[in-house]
Amino acid sequence: MAKKVAFLQGNEAAAQGALYAGCKFFAGYPITPSTEVAEVMSVELPKIGGKFIQMEDEIGAMAALLGGALGGAKALTSTSGPGLSLKQELIGYGCIAEIPCVIINVMRGGPSTGMPTGPSQSDIMSAKWGTHGDHPAICLVPASVQELFEETVRAFNLAEKYRTPVMVMPDEIVGHMRERVVFPEPGELEVIDRAAPTVEPAQYKPYDTSFGDVPPLAAFGSGYKFHVTGLNKLPDGFPTTKAEYVQAEEERQVRKVEGNADDIMKWEEYKCDDAEIIIVAFGSTSRSARFAVDQAREQGIKAGLFRLITFWPFPEKRILELSKKVKAFITPEMNLGMATGVVKAAVEGNAPVLGIFRVDGEPINPGQILDKMKEVK
């Protein structure tokens, strides 16, 4: 049988990816340029008996999302810009209480209301440092409509596997462009469900690390009674200020992501083998970069593209390896140097990192990247 093929907008594909992954619950608040995700979910979820709710604001949406996820549902929200700022309070709650959920944040210009319809890549630091305190961060940055579909499926898998909020962050261009999408058959892409408890309700502890760094999560209403709090907690979920527990728990929460970075990280190396100049890029910017690499090769410049598909955890080890054999890195991005700083830290001074920054609402074009390559001595 021929596969289902559709011409979809990025945001629509993200919603379809969520449904493929088994999402049954959506709570959101409308905001450009992410609203289409909510609109598709409002149409599709009730058809399969799922629930869609538009809340009073993004704080409420994030709260309802976590409540729905605790009820046992795979849960999604979508937002942009100021909405992400509002969600940050409870993204931290999701991290410390270890509640799986997926947040699609379509990046627009900021700060504040900024440029609601303009593309941007300036939320990547917010994805890691936006909520206060130390916490794990997983952030995926797809570059095409097909990839947005597939990475949304993977986001649910990572959320369920590691019991933590996961962010998918297409820039506005990826969120709003239309491309051909080939729908995978059911079963073709892996779909992971959270581990259910294996112990009797009376023995259940929601943070029992004897089951490893990711303890099983029971659902409210499934026969298990337990406590959930945003305070530092003991294995049974109750608050504690005991130093040895607090330290160990905080470290475990970060370790369950950082310690499994190899399972989570994804990137693509294009013509990097013999490259003297490597462009590190993600999202729509990586498409310009790929074009620029091909043009450069035609002109005899040995260029390559390192395309990030996961931004957090960041593949710093691989960048460090590459830094030992290249003349320079070029980091085009639609912000004022966020990824550039991360790449600089990773290369440990082995090679210069030349940034190209644009925040005027226009995409970075291949010509700009090619010009930058020519500056490399």
Add this chain to the structure above:
Amino acid sequence: MAYDYEKFIRPGKLPHIWCPGCGHGIVMKGLIRAIDACGLKKENTAIVSGIGCASRLPGYMDCCTLHTAHGRAAAFATGVKMSRPEMDVILVGGDGDGTAIGGNHFIHACRRNINMTYIILNNKIYGMTGGQFSPATPTGDKASTTPYGNPDPAFDIAKLAIGAGATFVARGTAFHANQIDKLIAEAIQHKGFSVVEILDDCPTTYGRRNKFKSVIEMMNHLKDIAVPVKAAEKMSPEQLKGKVLTGVLYKEDKPEYCEQYAKVIERAQAAK
């Protein structure tokens, strides 16, 4: 025989954090008797709170308990209820938690008329953080941040709930302990969003700043100001000055949110 509260208290979680003379424990006992009277199953009951002294209550209850962030209880609970409509969902929190930082979630939960019961423990102050004024602190009262007397007017929380669309609204006091369970039980049995405001006391951060010499004085004050709705019908506006009405203040039958959403599902599936 004395009532056995133990059967709903989580083993090993007492003593509680509340100060001697704090009214929150009286409300918890009322809630336990109400849950018992309504025959709710512990594993099928979610008790959801925000942050504050009052919001520590769920931790002591042997149910599915969710201690959320400051003000967010109603929004978290909405997610739980939507995801698990068969669960009984009860919210607990302070006046500050529910009507300041959580005010937006509160009024929208009232408006949706989602089948949950919200118990607001109104001690007119932010107890946990040491006695700053709340939206329920009367004008002129002293708080740690109104050293010259509170310039703000106060919310009437029950009226706010009625105005926002809650379909069952009741008020009691920590003094009238035997009425609390009856009000909460009626609220739980009501289909729709029900609000029970309990006028409560915080001797530690409110009483001492506002010329109450003892917990007994605070309790006597609650006794003096409370007028049952029925009795109020026969009283003149003069006689009602400085009083608050207690009992069931409002009750209405309106479509419930989860049932409305079930109809959305039916329509979506019919159109498929």
